[in-house]
Amino acid sequence: MSLNKIYRVIFTIALFFLGSFVFAAVSPAVADSIEKVLNGNVPPECQTCAANTGQTIGASLSNIIFISILIVLGTVWFYITYKKKYIIAIGSFLAILLVGSFFAAPYLRPKYEPVNCPIIISNSKGVDVFKAPGNEFSEVSAKAPVAVATSVAKPVEKSAGASDEFTTVEDSGNATATSKSSSDEFSTASSNEFQTAPVAAVPVKVKKPINYKMIYEPVVIFLILGFISLFIKYEGFRKFKGLFLLAAIVYLGFYRGACPCMISSFQGTILLGLGSPMPWENLLWFLLLIPATYLFGRVWCGWLCHLGALQEFIYRSPKMKILSTLKAQKILKIVQISTLVLLVVQLIVMHTNIWCSIDPFLVAFNLFSSNITGYVLLAIMLLSSAFIYRPFCRGFCPVGLILGWVSLIPGAKRLNKNSICVDCVSCSHQCKEHAMIHENKKTVLNTQNCIMCGDCFSSCKKDALLVNRKK
Numbered sequence: 001m002s003l004n005k006i007y008r009v010i011f012t013i014a015l016f017f018l019g020s021f022v023f024a025a026v027s028p029a030v031a032d033s034i035e036k037v038l039n040g041n042v043p044p045e046c047q048t049c050a051a052n053t054g055q056t057i058g059a060s061l062s063n064i065i066f067i068s069i070l071i072v073l074g075t076v077w078f079y080i081t082y083k084k085k086y087i088i089a090i091g092s093f094l095a096i097l098l099v100g101s102f103f104a105a106p107y108l109r110p111k112y113e114p115v116n117c118p119i120i121i122s123n124s125k126g127v128d129v130f131k132a133p134g135n136e137f138s139e140v141s142a143k144a145p146v147a148v149a150t151s152v153a154k155p156v157e158k159s160a161g162a163s164d165e166f167t168t169v170e171d172s173g174n175a176t177a178t179s180k181s182s183s184d185e186f187s188t189a190s191s192n193e194f195q196t197a198p199v200a201a202v203p204v205k206v207k208k209p210i211n212y213k214m215i216y217e218p219v220v221i222f223l224i225l226g227f228i229s230l231f232i233k234y235e236g237f238r239k240f241k242g243l244f245l246l247a248a249i250v251y252l253g254f255y256r257g258a259c260p261c262m263i264s265s266f267q268g269t270i271l272l273g274l275g276s277p278m279p280w281e282n283l284l285w286f287l288l289l290i291p292a293t294y295l296f297g298r299v300w301c302g303w304l305c306h307l308g309a310l311q312e313f314i315y316r317s318p319k320m321k322i323l324s325t326l327k328a329q330k331i332l333k334i335v336q337i338s339t340l341v342l343l344v345v346q347l348i349v350m351h352t353n354i355w356c357s358i359d360p361f362l363v364a365f366n367l368f369s370s371n372i373t374g375y376v377l378l379a380i381m382l383l384s385s386a387f388i389y390r391p392f393c394r395g396f397c398p399v400g401l402i403l404g405w406v407s408l409i410p411g412a413k414r415l416n417k418n419s420i421c422v423d424c425v426s427c428s429h430q431c432k433e434h435a436m437i438h439e440n441k442k443t444v445l446n447t448q449n450c451i452m453c454g455d456c457f458s459s460c461k462k463d464a465l466l467v468n469r470k471k
Helices: 001-019 033-040 057-082 085-108 215-230 241-255 262-273 280-288 289-297 301-304 307-314 326-352 360-366 372-387 391-395 397-405 428-431 457-458
Strands: 119-122 128-131 150-153 165-168 186-188 194-198 414-417 436-439 442-443 465-468
Touching: 033 215, 057 085, 085 372, 085 465, 150 165, 150 360, 215 280, 215 289, 215 301, 241 307, 241 360, 262 280, 262 397, 280 289, 289 301, 301 307, 301 397, 307 372, 326 391, 326 397, 326 436, 360 372, 372 391, 414 442, 428 436, 428 457
Parallel strands: 165 186
Antiparallel strands: 119 128, 150 194, 414 465, 436 442
């Protein structure tokens, strides 16, 4: 069995384990921050993602049907490709497990309430009160919600006939009158020296806690990119590229729900510059890729990007040379630049992240779209990826375009040819990204398009390719 087939078998097994935590009541993106979902809040890093705001338990049955159809189609696809009966067995078991989870979910929910977990409920008058789930909190009656003192003492004129030094007057039910004899030091009277008066509530600005998960994930990815860049020159290490791409699909794609990603982080950076409030932690997904690309090369696109990995696993026609000429690459670059300009203009005019509501990758990894446009774009992406290598990356991805520009900065780490190159066709045939194109008996290297996948290294018999920091 070839190494490529081994990767696809591992991918099938990964999808099998994916079914163990897909209950179809919510998407993996919602499960990313389950404690906030239970409180009815959307994670701060995904507040603009329509996929998160549209998830409801009522849609679980439709999700079950949709996911089951995808499993059946995927099983048929793999069986036609590899003719292995165990693929049908795995697909059938996964579908049964998924459908069974829908019926088993009510029995798996806990039947008790945590002891030390106060719950906020609303009574018939719309007043929020505490309900005590355990014995450490006393339940508050819905008819007597907890009142917070909102009054202060207010001095008034003292009448001449009053025999007491201090008196208290009832104020609209907020204070309780205390009756004592006339000889008491404190008593109720029509005249008093101090009187309670209501004051307006002062709004308190609550400081948002730092989302540390949005910090350490980009940092860990930054370190992994450095590790890949260090060992990419070894052929034995390059054979594990498929495992890195598979891990990106499983974790950044299905587990994290593709939210946040570098594109949403890029748009958040633009919106923050325009004055819109944005969690600064979310910006790290894009901002850390810039120094990582300069220091380690454009390794993110070729080894860890879950968007590119999904397209690469779908690609089924390596013999079809679509968009492989120099002219085609120039047209794709014009389209990519136009997409970036339109995206920035839309952000400037509307101050809204529209892309998250129609993102086909968000639909693919969450199996949900808030509108029909998302499903249409997903179908176009899946169909084009089967015949064209990474069509979105090469023609539309704004972050890929920017990282390509970073690789052109003097001193940036990138792929280069040395004087030993004889302009053969070996590397151009191996490069699916078409960063190497052989025309007119000359091999042209487009550094901006190179994603540092490393496929061309093994094909070069002259050792004419190297990764360095060319001035």
